[in-house]
Amino acid sequence: MKGRALAALLKSKLRLPVMAGPMFIASTADLVIAQCRAGIIGSMPALNPRSSAALDADIARIGEAVGDAPYAINLVAHASNSRLEADLDVVLRHKVPIVVLALAANRDLVARLQANGSLVFQDVIKDRHARKCAEIGVDGIIGVGAGAGGHTGDLSPFALCQEIRAWWDGLLLLSGCIANGRSVLAAEVLGADLAYVGSPFLASDEANTQPGFRRMIVEGTAADIVTTNCFTGVDANFLRPSLVENGLDPAQLKRAEGKAINIDGGGDNARAWKEIWSAGQGIGAVRRAEPAGDYIDWLAQDYAAARAAMRMPA
Numbered sequence: 544m545k546g547r548a549l550a551a552l553l554k555s556k557l558r559l560p561v562m563a564g565p566m567f568i569a570s571t572a573d574l575v576i577a578q579c580r581a582g583i584i585g586s587m588p589a590l591n592p593r594s595s596a597a598l599d600a601d602i603a604r605i606g607e608a609v610g611d612a613p614y615a616i617n618l619v620a621h622a623s624n625s626r627l628e629a630d631l632d633v634v635l636r637h638k639v640p641i642v643v644l645a646l647a648a649n650r651d652l653v654a655r656l657q658a659n660g661s662l663v664f665q666d667v668i669k670d671r672h673a674r675k676c677a678e679i680g681v682d683g684i685i686g687v688g689a690g691a692g693g694h695t696g697d698l699s700p701f702a703l704c705q706e707i708r709a710w711w712d713g714l715l716l717l718s719g720c721i722a723n724g725r726s727v728l729a730a731e732v733l734g735a736d737l738a739y740v741g742s743p744f745l746a747s748d749e750a751n752t753q754p755g756f757r758r759m760i761v762e763g764t765a766a767d768i769v770t771t772n773c774f775t776g777v778d779a780n781f782l783r784p785s786l787v788e789n790g791l792d793p794a795q796l797k798r799a800e801g802k803a804i805n806i807d808g809g810g811d812n813a814r815a816w817k818e819i820w821s822a823g824q825g826i827g828a829v830r831r832a833e834p835a836g837d838y839i840d841w842l843a844q845d846y847a848a849a850r851a852a853m854r855m856p857a
């Protein structure tokens with residue numbers, strides 16, 4: 544199923560036209576379950592569980608808890624992911640409804656997942672990346688605009704969405720600072736089928752985030768976000784207070800081409816995601832730490848109010 548028919552089918556299963564972004568370390572099986580039960584597509588990176596066996600157990604628990612509700616697992620498709628084949632076997636065995644691929648476009652992997660019944664989405668930050676994904680037959684494209692949490696794009700969501708939608712009639716999701724109902728509606732107006740929401744869930748009770756991390760999300764604004772390529776070699780957004788607390792000067796976070804910053808001489812970039820925390824520019828809309836379902840309830844109310852203000856039918 545392609546194009547408008549797929550978009551209509553997915554949206555018919557949802558309370559809101561929203562998919563949760565899979566967040567490294569932070570997204571948990573409990574968070575996915577809460578997101579799905581509240582009426583959006585929940586998601587989780589395959590690498591968050593500590594092993595493929597743990598991933599197997601988490602997906603089994605998610606499937607049992609959410610029934611026919613769509614959920615997604617994020618696979619890092621790059622060759623550097625040593626768990627890719629083992630995690631892929633788990634995903635195939637459970638017939639995960641949606642698989643989000645990241646960091647590489649692989650035609651054989653897409654075909655293998657689709658033949659097993661999964662929808663395959665791929666995130667992109669450029670129109671040329673989207674075209675490559677379309678060529679290999681993905682079911683959905685996720686445009687990651689400037690301001691998104693984690694690895695981020697550098698294009699305005701307006702520019703990215705309009706360039707992709709000019710030629711792509713398939714399912715389109717949009718990411719970048721979407722944190723309230725008005726922003727979800729705005730994504731639809733721009734031409735996206737679903738909004739892709741991540742950072743607000745960092746403050747959820749079900750997320751694997753420390754109290755200090757949640758406090759920074761609740762208290763922070765767009766001005767507290769720093770974009771740097773120092774930790775992973777590509778641009779990502781981080782919370783300025785967490786950088787400062789770890790003794791780093793945000794103004795000095797620059798790297799030479801091909802070089803990554805070496806924290807404490809250890810060279811372990813995983814620390815960037817454990818003690819130096821990532822978030823997107825949309826956190827100014829987050830008012831409190833709360834269960835994911837409560838946040839989605841508020842999101843639904845704000846979305847309905849925005850539609851009413853625009854005199855749009857439900």
